[in-house]
Amino acid sequence: MKKSIPLITTIGIACVGGFVLAQKEANKPTSLVAAKTDTQRATGKARPWAQSDSDISVDEKVVYGTLENGMRYIICKNPLPPKRVSMRLHVDAGSLNEAENQRGVAHFLEHMVFNGTKHFPDATKLIPQMQRLGIAFGAHANAYTSFDETVYMLDLPNIDKSTLNLGFAVMGDFADGALLENSEINEERGVISSEKTSRDSVGLRMFEKQFSALLPNSIIPKRLPIGTDEVIAKAPRERFVDFYTRFYTPEKMTFVYVGDLDVATAEQRIQDTFGSIKNPKKPGPKANLGDISSQQGFNISVFTDKELSSTEISLIHTQPHSYKTDSKTKRIESLKFNIAHAIINRRFSRLAKEEGAVITSGSASRSVFMRDLVLxxxxxxALNNDWKAALAVLENEFRRAQLYGFTQSEYKEVVAEFINAYEQSVETAPTRKSDSIASNLTEHAHTDAVYSTPETDLVILKENLKSLSPTQVHDAFKAFWNTPDLHLILSTQAAEADSKEQLKEIYKFQTGIALEAPIDKKVSAFAYTDFGKAGTAGPTTHIKDLDIHQWTYPNGVKVNFKQTNFDKNSISMVASFGTGKAGMPMTTIGLDTLAGAIFSAGGLGKHSSDELRTILAGRNVGVGFNIGDDSFSLSGSTTPKDLDLQLQLLTAYLTDPSFRPEAERQFKAMLPKIYAQLKHTEQGPLGKMSAWFVNNDPRFVFPSEEQAKALSSSQVKAWISPQLTHNSLEISIVGDTSIDTVQAALSKTLAALPTRNTSNDIPIENRTLTIAKTPTEKTFTYQSEIEKAIAIVLWKADDATDRNLKKVRRAGLLADILDERMRVELREKLGEAYSPFARASLSQTFKNKGSIMAYSPGKPANTEKVGKIIVELANTLAKEGATQDELDRCLKPKFGLLEKSLRQNSYWLGTVMDRSQAYPDKIEAARSRDADYASITLEEINTLAKKFCLKENSARISISPSK
Structure with a gap:
C-alpha cells in the first residue's frame, strides 16, 4: 500500500541540508519487537544486522531492533551530555536510485520534507517552533544526501516533553508524512538551483570527467546528488511522489536514538512513531550501477581546465566490490592496505620536502566507494605543473613498493600510530558524546559494519598484528596493485595535443629504470629533555566558582589550569606570547603568511619535522603555531601519560625552532597552486575585500605572488625569535589531570627557562585602524567560467571603544536576527539564496575593526538585487526594530549551546582561560556570561541596530566572475 500524499496548500520552508548488545546466538533477537521479525529476516525483507553472522561482538550497551514493517532501529543509552538526545534517520537510498528523469530528486526531497508535512502542514511555523524550543538549524538540525544514502539529524538541546514530542513528530513526518504539494515544490526550485550554483566548482567538474573515463558504462558520474538543471526546474510532482513512496519505506530506513533516555520507553516511542508505516507493493529496487568492472589494459586520459589550481597525476585501479561480512579476517585484510598506503604516504611526504623535489605532495589509498566499487x-x-618530472616520481614509487615492499622501521612507525589511535579510543570511550555516537552508529548501519567497543577493536587489532609482518603487507599490496588494468590520468590547466602519447612513452621509459630498495633507517632519541634548573610555582590563586587555578613562576611564566572530566584521558593547552599581528612590521606584507606556514614545518634545531614525526610515532604530542591579533600561540593536545613529553616539545619550539630551508621551499612550492585558487575562486576577492575594509593596512593584506616569493625565513626569524625568548608567556592547560602533575611537568620545562617580561604593551597607534568610508558600493572579480557570485553587505560595528565583551554578545544576537530575516526573505519567500547568513565580528584588539557582515552566495545576475534587499532588510531593522519573539527565538537556542559549552574543554581553554591573566575581564565575563545573556533586552538590541544597521553605514559589495 502506498503512502497517502494529500494535496494541501501550504507555505513552504526549507531545511538546512547538503549534499553494538552482543548476541550470544546468531538468531537471538535483541529486543521484544525484534522477536517478531525472524521470518522477515529469513525471507530477506528486513535488512539483517552486520553482527548476525559475524565473529565480532557488538557493543552491549547498544540495543538493536526491527519493527514488524521491517524498519530497523538502534538505541544507545548515553549520559553525556546530560539531558540531551540525538536522533538520526537513515534512508538507504540516494541519487544512485534515481531514474534518468529524476536526477536530483533524492536531494530535492531532503528539502521538501521540511516544506509541509502531516503534523506541520503550515511549514512557515516549523522553524520558529523549533527555535522556541531551543533547536537551532545547523547547530541542532541538519541533513545530507549522497549517492547511496540520505540522513536526517536532530540533536535535541533538552529532553523536555515538548521537545521530544516535536523531535519524534518531525522524524516521523520525514519518514511518512511529506505532503509534496505542487506550490511548495515550485517555490523550492530556486533554492535548489542556488545550492547547485554555490556548490559548483572546477573540482566537481573534474570529478565528473574522471569518473566518466574510469566508468564509462556506469551511472555513477551521471548521478551527482545535486542533479540537473532540467529536473530542478521542471520535474513534476509525480516524480517526487514516486521516489518518496518507493524508497522512503520501512525496509529501507533505520532510526538511531542515543542519549539520556530510558530504553524501554524509547522502544515504545519508536513503535508508536514508525510502526504504522506501510511498505509499498512495488518498493524501489537496489540501484543498478551499470558496468563497474575495470577497463582492460593500460588506459590514459588527459583532462584540462584553465581554472585548475594544480597539476595532478593519478594511477587508478577499480574493481567491483564483493561484500563480505564484517569479521576479524576482513579487518586484517583492510589493515594490510591501510599500513601499506600509510607508509607510501610518508614516503611521498619526505620526497616533497627534499631539495630539488618535483612534487608538492603525494598519496596512496584504497577504499570501498558507495559499497559496490573498490577504488x-x-x-x-606536480611542482610548477611539470607533470613529466612528477610522472617519474609516481611510477618509481609505485614500482618500488611492488618490488621491495616496506622496511621494518617504516612498518614499526605506522603500526605504532595505529595502536596509539586505538588505545586512545579506549581511553576516551567513557566520555563519548551522544551526537558522535549517533553519527557513528548511523555510519556502521550504512556500511554494514559491526559496532564493536573500542576495547574489542583494540584486542582485534593486536591479535591481527601478532600474525602480521611487512612481508604480508607487501603481499596484499602486490595482489591488488600488480595488475595490467590501470588508468593513468593527467589533470592540468593546459596540455599539448600529443600529451597522451608523451604520458605513455614517459611511463614506459620509467618502468625500465633500475630502482634501489628503501633504506631501513634507525630512529634517534628525542633530544630535548633538559632545560636547566627546575622552577618552583609561586602562590596559587583558586577561582573557586570557575574552579580555575592561576600562578606565576619566578621567571615570569604565568599559568592557568582547570581540571576536568569532560574528555577522559585528554589534555589541551595553549601557550600565548608576544604581540602577534598587531606587532607585525608594516613594511613586509605577507610575513605572517610565511610565518604560519613554516614555523612548525621547520622543525627543531636537532630534529627536522620529518624526524620528529618518526621519533614521536605512537605518542600523543604535537605543536601547532598560530598568529592572533595580539599574540602568537603554541598549542597542542596530549594525554596524562604524554604530558611531560608534550611540554618538552612545546618548550623546544620556544627555545630552538630551526626555520629550516625545507619549510620555506615547501611554502614556495605551493605558491602557484595558492595563487591559481585565488585567481579562479571567490577566495581571492574575499581576501581583497577584507583588506580594503581596513584601508589596506599591510598587516591585513595578502601578498602578491611576487611579494610572497621574495619573503624569507630569516625575516620570520628576526620578527618572532626575540618574542619567543623575551616576551610575556602565559600558558593555559585544561583536562584530565591534576594540579600537582601539571606543576611537576611545568617545573622542568617552561619554569626552567630564563626570566621573561611580564607584559606585552601594544601601542595604541598599532591597534587603531582606518575603515572604509560608508555608504559605498564595491565590486571585486575573479576569473572563472563558473557562474557563482556573492552578495555581501558590511556595516561598521565598532565605535573605537576598548574591550567590551557585553557588546560582542549583543552584536552577535543582532546579527542572528538579521540572519533569520535573510533566511525568510531570500530563501523562503524569494528562493534567491540557498545559505544566506549574517555574522558579527568585533575585535578585542583593534579599534574600529568590528563589523556585521551579511553574506549570500548565488548567481551573478542576482547579486545587485540581493545586495539591495539585504541593505533594506537591515535598514528596516534599524528603523523599526526587532520584535520580542525574534529575540526570544535567537536567544533560546543560544542557551542550549551555552549550557553545552560548559562541558567542553575548548570553551574553557579558548574563551575563558587563554591570556586570562593578561585580560582579567575574561574571568568576569565567564562568570557572568549566562546571566548577561538572560538580561539582554529588546531595547539594547534595537539601540545597536539603530546605531549599526542603517543604510548610510553600509558597504554593499559584489563578488562575481569577471565578464
Whole structure:
C-alpha cells in the first residue's frame, strides 16, 4: 500500500541540508519487537544486522531492533551530555536510485520534507517552533544526501516533553508524512538551483570527467546528488511522489536514538512513531550501477581546465566490490592496505620536502566507494605543473613498493600510530558524546559494519598484528596493485595535443629504470629533555566558582589550569606570547603568511619535522603555531601519560625552532597552486575585500605572488625569535589531570627557562585602524567560467571603544536576527539564496575593526538585487526594530549551546582561560556570561541596530566572475 500524499496548500520552508548488545546466538533477537521479525529476516525483507553472522561482538550497551514493517532501529543509552538526545534517520537510498528523469530528486526531497508535512502542514511555523524550543538549524538540525544514502539529524538541546514530542513528530513526518504539494515544490526550485550554483566548482567538474573515463558504462558520474538543471526546474510532482513512496519505506530506513533516555520507553516511542508505516507493493529496487568492472589494459586520459589550481597525476585501479561480512579476517585484510598506503604516504611526504623535489605532495589509498566499487589510487601533485618530472616520481614509487615492499622501521612507525589511535579510543570511550555516537552508529548501519567497543577493536587489532609482518603487507599490496588494468590520468590547466602519447612513452621509459630498495633507517632519541634548573610555582590563586587555578613562576611564566572530566584521558593547552599581528612590521606584507606556514614545518634545531614525526610515532604530542591579533600561540593536545613529553616539545619550539630551508621551499612550492585558487575562486576577492575594509593596512593584506616569493625565513626569524625568548608567556592547560602533575611537568620545562617580561604593551597607534568610508558600493572579480557570485553587505560595528565583551554578545544576537530575516526573505519567500547568513565580528584588539557582515552566495545576475534587499532588510531593522519573539527565538537556542559549552574543554581553554591573566575581564565575563545573556533586552538590541544597521553605514559589495 502506498503512502497517502494529500494535496494541501501550504507555505513552504526549507531545511538546512547538503549534499553494538552482543548476541550470544546468531538468531537471538535483541529486543521484544525484534522477536517478531525472524521470518522477515529469513525471507530477506528486513535488512539483517552486520553482527548476525559475524565473529565480532557488538557493543552491549547498544540495543538493536526491527519493527514488524521491517524498519530497523538502534538505541544507545548515553549520559553525556546530560539531558540531551540525538536522533538520526537513515534512508538507504540516494541519487544512485534515481531514474534518468529524476536526477536530483533524492536531494530535492531532503528539502521538501521540511516544506509541509502531516503534523506541520503550515511549514512557515516549523522553524520558529523549533527555535522556541531551543533547536537551532545547523547547530541542532541538519541533513545530507549522497549517492547511496540520505540522513536526517536532530540533536535535541533538552529532553523536555515538548521537545521530544516535536523531535519524534518531525522524524516521523520525514519518514511518512511529506505532503509534496505542487506550490511548495515550485517555490523550492530556486533554492535548489542556488545550492547547485554555490556548490559548483572546477573540482566537481573534474570529478565528473574522471569518473566518466574510469566508468564509462556506469551511472555513477551521471548521478551527482545535486542533479540537473532540467529536473530542478521542471520535474513534476509525480516524480517526487514516486521516489518518496518507493524508497522512503520501512525496509529501507533505520532510526538511531542515543542519549539520556530510558530504553524501554524509547522502544515504545519508536513503535508508536514508525510502526504504522506501510511498505509499498512495488518498493524501489537496489540501484543498478551499470558496468563497474575495470577497463582492460593500460588506459590514459588527459583532462584540462584553465581554472585548475594544480597539476595532478593519478594511477587508478577499480574493481567491483564483493561484500563480505564484517569479521576479524576482513579487518586484517583492510589493515594490510591501510599500513601499506600509510607508509607510501610518508614516503611521498619526505620526497616533497627534499631539495630539488618535483612534487608538492603525494598519496596512496584504497577504499570501498558507495559499497559496490573498490577504488585504488596513487596520486602526486606536480611542482610548477611539470607533470613529466612528477610522472617519474609516481611510477618509481609505485614500482618500488611492488618490488621491495616496506622496511621494518617504516612498518614499526605506522603500526605504532595505529595502536596509539586505538588505545586512545579506549581511553576516551567513557566520555563519548551522544551526537558522535549517533553519527557513528548511523555510519556502521550504512556500511554494514559491526559496532564493536573500542576495547574489542583494540584486542582485534593486536591479535591481527601478532600474525602480521611487512612481508604480508607487501603481499596484499602486490595482489591488488600488480595488475595490467590501470588508468593513468593527467589533470592540468593546459596540455599539448600529443600529451597522451608523451604520458605513455614517459611511463614506459620509467618502468625500465633500475630502482634501489628503501633504506631501513634507525630512529634517534628525542633530544630535548633538559632545560636547566627546575622552577618552583609561586602562590596559587583558586577561582573557586570557575574552579580555575592561576600562578606565576619566578621567571615570569604565568599559568592557568582547570581540571576536568569532560574528555577522559585528554589534555589541551595553549601557550600565548608576544604581540602577534598587531606587532607585525608594516613594511613586509605577507610575513605572517610565511610565518604560519613554516614555523612548525621547520622543525627543531636537532630534529627536522620529518624526524620528529618518526621519533614521536605512537605518542600523543604535537605543536601547532598560530598568529592572533595580539599574540602568537603554541598549542597542542596530549594525554596524562604524554604530558611531560608534550611540554618538552612545546618548550623546544620556544627555545630552538630551526626555520629550516625545507619549510620555506615547501611554502614556495605551493605558491602557484595558492595563487591559481585565488585567481579562479571567490577566495581571492574575499581576501581583497577584507583588506580594503581596513584601508589596506599591510598587516591585513595578502601578498602578491611576487611579494610572497621574495619573503624569507630569516625575516620570520628576526620578527618572532626575540618574542619567543623575551616576551610575556602565559600558558593555559585544561583536562584530565591534576594540579600537582601539571606543576611537576611545568617545573622542568617552561619554569626552567630564563626570566621573561611580564607584559606585552601594544601601542595604541598599532591597534587603531582606518575603515572604509560608508555608504559605498564595491565590486571585486575573479576569473572563472563558473557562474557563482556573492552578495555581501558590511556595516561598521565598532565605535573605537576598548574591550567590551557585553557588546560582542549583543552584536552577535543582532546579527542572528538579521540572519533569520535573510533566511525568510531570500530563501523562503524569494528562493534567491540557498545559505544566506549574517555574522558579527568585533575585535578585542583593534579599534574600529568590528563589523556585521551579511553574506549570500548565488548567481551573478542576482547579486545587485540581493545586495539591495539585504541593505533594506537591515535598514528596516534599524528603523523599526526587532520584535520580542525574534529575540526570544535567537536567544533560546543560544542557551542550549551555552549550557553545552560548559562541558567542553575548548570553551574553557579558548574563551575563558587563554591570556586570562593578561585580560582579567575574561574571568568576569565567564562568570557572568549566562546571566548577561538572560538580561539582554529588546531595547539594547534595537539601540545597536539603530546605531549599526542603517543604510548610510553600509558597504554593499559584489563578488562575481569577471565578464
Amino acid at each position: 585504488g589510487s596513487f596520486d602526486v601533485t
